[in-house]
Amino acid sequence: MTLIVENISKEFEQRGVRSAALVSINLDVKEKEFTCVLGPSGCGKTTLLRIIAGLEKATTGRVMIGGELVTGPSSRMAMIFQDYSLFPWRTVIDNIAFGLEMKGVGEEERLDVAAHYLDLIGLNGFGENFPYELSGGMRQRVAVARALAIDPSVLLMDEPFGALDAQTRNMLQKQLLEIWDKTKKTVLFVTHSVDEAVFMADRIVVLTSRPGTVKEVVTIDLPRPRDRTSQDFAKVRRYVLGLIDEQQSTQ
Amino acid sequence: MQMPPDKPQWWHGILSKSLLLKIALPIIIIISWEVLSILIDNPFILPSIESVLLVLSKPFADILGSGSLIGNAMISLGRVLIGFFVAAVLAIPLGIGMARNEKLHDFFDSTVQVFRPIPPLAWVPLALAWFRIGLVSMVFIIAIGAFFPILLNTLDGMKSIKKTWIEAAHTLGAKERQILANVVLPGAAPTIWTGLRVGFGIAWMCVVAAEMMPGTNSGIGYLIITSYNWGQVQVIIAGIIVIGVIGLGIDYLFKVVEKKKFMWRELDR
Numbered sequence: 001m002t003l004i005v006e007n008i009s010k011e012f013e014q015r016g017v018r019s020a021a022l023v024s025i026n027l028d029v030k031e032k033e034f035t036c037v038l039g040p041s042g043c044g045k046t047t048l049l050r051i052i053a054g055l056e057k058a059t060t061g062r063v064m065i066g067g068e069l070v071t072g073p074s075s076r077m078a079m080i081f082q083d084y085s086l087f088p089w090r091t092v093i094d095n096i097a098f099g100l101e102m103k104g105v106g107e108e109e110r111l112d113v114a115a116h117y118l119d120l121i122g123l124n125g126f127g128e129n130f131p132y133e134l135s136g137g138m139r140q141r142v143a144v145a146r147a148l149a150i151d152p153s154v155l156l157m158d159e160p161f162g163a164l165d166a167q168t169r170n171m172l173q174k175q176l177l178e179i180w181d182k183t184k185k186t187v188l189f190v191t192h193s194v195d196e197a198v199f200m201a202d203r204i205v206v207l208t209s210r211p212g213t214v215k216e217v218v219t220i221d222l223p224r225p226r227d228r229t230s231q232d233f234a235k236v237r238r239y240v241l242g243l244i245d246e247q248q249s250t251q
Numbered sequence: 252m253q254m255p256p257d258k259p260q261w262w263h264g265i266l267s268k269s270l271l272l273k274i275a276l277p278i279i280i281i282i283s284w285e286v287l288s289i290l291i292d293n294p295f296i297l298p299s300i301e302s303v304l305l306v307l308s309k310p311f312a313d314i315l316g317s318g319s320l321i322g323n324a325m326i327s328l329g330r331v332l333i334g335f336f337v338a339a340v341l342a343i344p345l346g347i348g349m350a351r352n353e354k355l356h357d358f359f360d361s362t363v364q365v366f367r368p369i370p371p372l373a374w375v376p377l378a379l380a381w382f383r384i385g386l387v388s389m390v391f392i393i394a395i396g397a398f399f400p401i402l403l404n405t406l407d408g409m410k411s412i413k414k415t416w417i418e419a420a421h422t423l424g425a426k427e428r429q430i431l432a433n434v435v436l437p438g439a440a441p442t443i444w445t446g447l448r449v450g451f452g453i454a455w456m457c458v459v460a461a462e463m464m465p466g467t468n469s470g471i472g473y474l475i476i477t478s479y480n481w482g483q484v485q486v487i488i489a490g491i492i493v494i495g496v497i498g499l500g501i502d503y504l505f506k507v508v509e510k511k512k513f514m515w516r517e518l519d520r
Contacts (some may be wrong), residue, residue, distance in 0.1 A: 055418050072421075079422040085415035088519035089437045099423035102433070132518035143419075150423055 001066035001076060001153035003029040003052070003186060008061035010047055020211035021047050027205060027214070029154070034180060034187045036197035040244065041209030045190045046158055048212065052188065053079045053156050063091070065154065075099075077154040078147035082162050082169065085138040086131040091143050093118060093127035101152035110149075117145035120179060137168040153188045161196070173199055177224065194244065198237045199226055206243050216243055277334025298485035301316045305488035314486055317477050324493050327470040330386065334393025335454045342398050342450075343443060345433070347424065371396035371457045375464060384466035389458065396457035399451035406448025408439030433491060441513035448505040455498050 003026035011018050019045040023089065029035050032065055039045045050056040052063050055073040063070040078099075086095050093114050094101075100110035118127055121141040131139050147155055160176075161169045173196060180187055191197055197204045204218045218240055222232055281300065288299045306314070310321040317323070349356040371392050378388040412435060420434045461471025471490055478486035 053422055055421065073424070075338075075424045077422065079416045079419070081419060083415055085413060085419040085435065087416060087419075087437070088515040089440070089513075098420070098425075098433075102420070102423060102425040102429050128516075130515055132515055146419075146423070156422075 001186065001210070002031055003027075003154055003188065004064040005048075005052060006064065008048065008051060008058045008063070009225055010044065010051065010056075011059045023211045025212070025214055029186055029188055031153075031186055032184045033202060034189065034202045035203045036201035037188065037190045037207060038103070038194065038197045038204050038240070038244075039192065039212060041192055043207045043209045044212035045192075045207055049079070049156050049158050049188065049190050051096045053077055055079070056058060057131050067162050069170065072207065075150055077156055078152040080140070080147050080151055080158065080160045084131070084136075084143045086139055086142055086146070088131050088132075090175055091127065092123065092129050092131065095131065096145045097151050098146060103150070113149055114145075117149050121145045121146070123221045134137060135168075136164050137172055140164070140172060141175070144176065148179070148183060148185070152185070154188060156159045157174045157187065157189045160192055162191070169196075174225070177201070194237055194240050195228070198233065203241060206251065218243070264459045275482040279476055287392070295482050296486055298488065302485040302491070303488045304484050307425060307492065310493075313475065315477060315481055315483065317474055320474070320489060320493050323471045323474045324497060326475075327462060327472065328497065330389050330392055330461075330470065331454045331458045332450070333386075333460070334390040335397050335451055337390060338397035338450060338454070339401055341394075341448060342401035342446075343405050345408060346402045346443075347439075349407030350406055355429070363399075371453070372460050375461070379464065384464065388464070389461040392461045393454045393457045397454040400449040400453060401443070401446040404449065405439065405443050409435070409444025414437040441509070441516040444509055444513060448502065448509070451501060452470070452498065453503065455494075455501070459494055
């Protein structure tokens with residue numbers, strides 16, 4: 001399902017002063033594509049994702065998914081937050097089954113589905129554990145499984161690995177790509193890490209700092225699995241870094 | 252040569268230092284009590300431990316025609332449960348409503364703030380004037396005592412709910428009503444439970460005082476005040492011990508549930 005972002009702008013009002021966070025963002029995300037939104041902190045990339053998810057209203061513009069206007073949270077999209085936001089009073093398996101439970105799917109069926117996704121994220125045997133018994137990386141995998149369980153077309157991810165250490169982060173990046181390959185979801189992934197974006201994305205949408213506008217859309221043609229140490233990788237990374245440095249030095 | 256490993260002895264746990272420290276003061280109090288009661292030698296001021304134990308050993312025996320220790324304690328407990336229930340039924344929905352609706356919050360908040368610092372016992376004369384002696388007066392006072400801790404903890408619990416829990420639930424397709432039942436209530440439950448625990452403790456204190464109101468004719472508070480009028484100090488002390496033990500027991504029950512059901516609050520980072 002294609003995701004189309006048309007002319008999105010967002011203004012905030014603070015103490016009577018209006019300030020722009022996003023200015024006329026246009027974006028086409030093709031089906032099954034892995035797109036990264038890359039930008040410095042405070043550029044409004046999270047706001048953009050929240051608008052797409054239907055959690056916030058844009059000041060102008062609209063978001064269309066599969067030809068339909070987004071007016072609020074939709075079951076076609078699932079969001080993954082930086083702080084995992086698992087329900088700590090539920091076991092892992094009940095967390096994953098949450099969306100299905102809300103839909104009224106019977107217990108047996110939803111636990112079956114949840115078990116499937118538990119397997120997909122490689123956490124077999126942890127179903128009866130509580131989130132507080134898991135490491136940060138494991139929790140974020142559960143959050144991914146919870147989002148996948150409602151079978152959305154689009155996964156929206158808001159700096160999902162931002163709170164993790166470098167090693168766990170690299171591991172989860174690889175795992176997410178594997179899952180993406182298996183499930184063929186459309187992914188929109190927000191990050192401030194150039195390295196992460198170049199490693200993961202088919203296309204990188206580079207935003208300028210506040211107010212955020214699209215600076216450039218970079219297509220990454222490197223074959224997967226990508227090698228961070230290769231020369232081609234370094235070349236692309238240098239180019240994207242250049243885009244970000246450029247705008248910082250012009251400020 | 253290897254030394255055999257130290258076998259833990261059964262008494263190690265019991266005689267551990269922290270336990271010794273915990274039972275030291277009660278032992279000192281009991282010994283001083285006994286010594287003082289012998290020195291003072293006046294059961295109207297400080298009866299001996301044995302006389303108190305004698306009263307406690309017959310918890311179902313009638314005392315001064317006013318009923319037994321346990322019988323009166325159960326009457327008090329019944330009153331507390333009614334008042335506590337009334338308070339919880341009013342305070343929890345009000346707290347949830349105030350936390351979710353700003354207008355409701357503004358409407359109630361100022362009044363709550365004015366009434367909150369008034370000690371429940373200050374309402375005794377008014378309760379008597381409005382409801383006369385009896386169950387309604389006592390329930391009124393108990394409910395006022397329990398109401399505020401439950402309300403304030405409910406508000407706190409609602410505040411402790413992470414915004415992203417609700418947003419995650421939204422994006423996973425939950426409707427408002429489902430979010431209330433499946434995210435808001437379980438999320439706030441541990442703090443509300445703390446409120447219930449504190450509220451119950453206050454309710455238990457209130458009932459004893461309420462039962463000392465003139466004209467009451469049952470309950471552990473009544474038994475104590477009657478024993479005072481008859482100079483039966485050993486019954487007063489026995490009654491106080493019963494109050495303490497029951498209060499402790501109920502608090503323990505609250506804690507057991509807290510540990511079993513709401514452990515995630517402590518451990519979730």
